[in-house]
Amino acid sequence: MPNSSLDATATKTVAFDLPSYLNRHTKSVNSALDHFLPKATAKPQTIHKAMRYSLFAGGKRMRPVLCIAAAEACGGDVNDALPLACAVECIHTYSLIHDDLPAMDDDDYRRGRLTSHKVFGEGIAILAGDALLTQAFEIVARSKVRKRYAHQDLIIELAQASGSLQLIAGQVADLEGEGRKTSTNQLRYIHERKTSALLCCSARLGGMSADCSLSQLKALTDFGYHVGLAFQVIDDILDVTQTSEQLGKTAGKDTAAQKATYPSIVGLEKSKRIAENLTKRAFAALKPLRGKATALKSLADFLLKRDR
């Protein structure tokens, strides 16, 4: 491990070639997703084109890579983690398609391209989201399991993280919070659900694919939770500081929608410090994984310092 002191590593880049790691695993994930999804020519073509349009829109694949890195940190095999990584990405993409709809965040652009409903119409966009959500569970059910965690455990893990008490709860609270005064506690509630839940689930599923121990699972849970919160605070910061071109999606949306964000409640500088502290806590959570968590650390650091 290049750095043993927590404080020293907290915001420094760890000596690890993350770009090539991301590049390699993004390719594996894209190729696996292509394998798991019905072909674009499968009847009815519209729905399969729409599913693939959003799934292959150039997303950063942070959740799948986190899943794979978590598996590796527990001594697991990338191939065992890949189906679960793909399932999480299907859930993430479905949630973006639905969140972008006019009835929700009403966004015309995502990842620099027109959103699903702008290309295929609202009806098909809703159905493409539904189809990706359904596909995610089929992919998990078809995955190979090892000893400690059965399909039952993996499905419950994914369903809970994506369900009405977590991911969907976050979106509901976000919708309901627009234009209202929001406390930092309420904002934390939203971020835990909208972002942390699925990031945490990605890390946990990766560990589970590697037959991780309970203490490893706990470490991944704490790590995913804090990385998820940091990720969302940084998203809020970028919404204020970057342009739409830099983000590939509409910037300044939160302010326009009168959404509470960390910068709007505690200011930009304090928000940055909060993101840094959350990242430090994510690093600290990795201690039980000892020397194997370099990729996870590097990912957390990258997410903290990203500019889009």
Next chain:
Amino acid sequence: MPNSSLDATATKTVAFDLPSYLNRHTKSVNSALDHFLPKATAKPQTIHKAMRYSLFAGGKRMRPVLCIAAAEACGGDVNDALPLACAVECIHTYSLIHDDLPAMDDDDYRRGRLTSHKVFGEGIAILAGDALLTQAFEIVARSKVRKRYAHQDLIIELAQASGSLQLIAGQVADLEGEGRKTSTNQLRYIHERKTSALLCCSARLGGMSADCSLSQLKALTDFGYHVGLAFQVIDDILDVTQTSEQLGKTAGKDTAAQKATYPSIVGLEKSKRIAENLTKRAFAALKPLRGKATALKSLADFLLKRDR
């Protein structure tokens, strides 16, 4: 078995107290659904209220009862079938919520009550559908399995029936068919996916909960397929012949939306004969189940003769 001759039983009521059977199992299903769903007071309340509003809107529970009757026909226990019956009803309800949205069939009434988006707004209606879809998989994953069929098999069964090649494909083809000339073959394609897929899945999951043999599973598959087609032909007929008050939903919608239906393509009388013949074929499919399929037969007969 009260009738051994196929032709004689085809459209006659079998000697079986279906109303009390439906009443008894509808109660069990409602109580199990109440148990499986988060409470209406769970945070965020809006989403849980919306999920429950549509789930407890007085649906006929045909799919869950079919699932239970299939389990019984294979010598199984009602309690083993109940979670799967509830999962199928969650899928059915989610598909109704999304189908009723303005971007799809744009319906204001369902089962005699305002549709979800009319009560909660489009955003929450979309999320309530998503949440019920997700919940369905969690319920299956938490169910007790027996020997022959694992959670993996049950999840794949449900995901395929609800996915982009079946249930969702049917809705896509239905959307795309509006205002276009449709052949009976294309109409059959839509009905197989929009209705048969999930009815067939209900019967199969019931059988699987009872550890059914492959020949029993094949019988249930054929039965569900033909009952599903008959069900949809009758739905088309009722849309023309009944009033909105009788149906509890907007009548004449298919004609207004220039949707192809059996009555619009082959006429009302021929449509009725087609529904009868499909029901006969559903009866014939039950032969391998011998004397145990009385409830299934009675259900098929009831669906043929229903007036709403």
